Structures are given as C-alpha cells and as structure tokens.
Amino acid sequence: MLLIHCPYCEHDRSELEFRWAGEAHIARPETIAEISDEAFAEYFFLRDNDKGVTYERWRHIHGCGRFFNAARDTVSDRFLMTYKAGLPKQPVADVAATEQTIETYEQTEGDAR
Amino acid sequence: MADVATRTTPLRGTHGGSASVRLTPAAPAERLSLRAASGDVAALSRALGLELPERPKTSASAGGRTALWLGPDEWLVIDEGEGGLMAACAASGALHSAVDVSHRNTAILVEGQGAAATINAGCPLDLSLKAFPVGACTRTIFGKVEIVVLRTGEEAFRVEVWRSFSEYAFGLLAEGATDAAL
Ligand SMILES: [Zn+2]
Secondary structure, three states: OOEEEEOOOOEEEEHHHOEEEEEOOOOOOOOOOOOOHHHHHHHHOOOOOOOOEEEEEEEOOOOOOOEEEEEEEOOOOEEEEEEEOOOOOOOOHHHHHHOOOOOOHHHOHHHOO | OOOOOOOOOOOOOOOEEOOOOEEEEOOOOEEEEEEOOHHHHHHHHHHHOOOOOOOOOOEEEEOOEEEEEEEOOEEEEEEOOOOOHHHHHHOOOOOOEEEEOOOOEEEEEEEOOOHHHHHHOOOOOOOOOOOOOOOOEEEEEEOOEEEEEEEEEOOEEEEEEEHHHHHHHHHHHHHHHHHHOO
C-alpha cells in the first residue's frame, strides 16, 4: 500500500483515503468566451500524459477533504513531493536526479513515500 | 395508540464484541458539520464554549461538547448533553456554515484492550498511542465506508459513521473484535 503525504494533515496516509483529480497547474483562460475551438480543446480536453514525472491534483477525500498538488513518477508510481493547492509548481529536479528509475512498480511498492 | 413517538436508533438491539473488546451503539447525540474561515474561529469557539482545534488530528472537549478537526476549515461538533449547537453558532455573529447532521451519523463505542486492533481490521491508520494519542481524531476509511474516529481513552474509541453504513461498520467491527481476541 502506498503512503501519500497530505500537506494539510501533515501526515503520511494510506492511498485508500485519496482520489486522483487529473493534471495540475492548468490555468483556465481568462477570456474563455473568445478563444478558438482549438484553444478551448487544448485547455479543456488535451492532457500531456507524460511518462515519468508528472504534476497532478489529488484529493484527500476520506481525510481532510482538501485538493492538493503532487509530483509523481508515473513509471515508478513514486510520489516525489506533495504541496498545497495554490502554490506554484515546485521543482523536483533534485529529487528526480537521486532516484533510480525502476521499471515495475512492484519493486518500489515497499518503500514508496 | 400511543401519542408519543418512540425514538429508534439505527443500531437498536445490536451488541457485539469479544473477550478483549466491547462494542456498544452510542446514545443519540446532537451533531454539527461546521465550516468557517480562520478569522471566525475565535468567535465560534466563544459561542460554543470550547476551543475549536486548529491543528490536524486534534479535538477539544468542554461541557459535554467535543469539536473534532476534520479539515483546515471543517469540524464535527458533537453534543452529548443539552444540545443547542445550532443556536450557539447562530448567536456567534461569525460567518460560518453549520449543518445539523445529528441524524446522519450514529456512533459505535469500541472499548477494551483490543480496541485499536479491532479498528485496524478495516483501517490502515497507525493507532498506536504515540501516533494517535487520547483526543486524536480523523476522518478515514474503514473497510468500504468512511468513518470519523476519535480516541476517547487509551483503550477506547468513538467511531462516527453514516447511519445507513452503520450495520456494515458494526459487522466489520464485530469481525475485528473476534480477531483481536485471538
Ligand atoms: Zn489531508
């Protein structure tokens, strides 16, 4: 079982209490009524779906109820960091550089943070 | 025909436990789901007669009332005495949202040497006294249902659960109690 650090509860909690909520740091266009269909589709439907480090929104739905942001490696399933909603994108370069990418999540399951 | 309505509780008549754990449906209580911003907490605390906790996983009790921190601006307030929580909040003068959830929840008291192990049968939370001391509380998950758990003593917990889930919660706690006594 993964433990996820909730920045509001300030505690590592079981993954069972959390729900994924899509890609993070997507800003709603301020002139949304005027943008082209292509620009709207880009904002509304299209996601990067990167392999590797991604920034995601998560919600501690069965805990404090808060949305927050997380940097997660989609290959290792490892949470690199979590931080409160509203904060700018936090760099993970230092964290990522020290982590060896392992191809199967079973190998990292035990020591996930 | 009787002219008085008789109150029935969702877990009426149920009892359970094992050699090391007692499971008891709690008496009906008044409950409030309270939301407020940090600037309004002091006035609400004064009106309720207790200090609304502002740290994660903490609770505060006074005069038969207990306030449980659920989130940064959310509390579950339980009154086991005279009641009057809504009126107290309304008189506070502070901006807030209060919803009476007295009948949404019911509670199960889990007491005895195996109490923590019983809850851990369906909940991965660390319930050791170090991580979850007396007075600690949180919303979490128990098997398939959401609960709010409050440690009322070294070997005593109050498990708040939505009433329609209470039979399931009681059943799983009874299983856990049996396992805890092995
Ligand atoms: Zn939380």
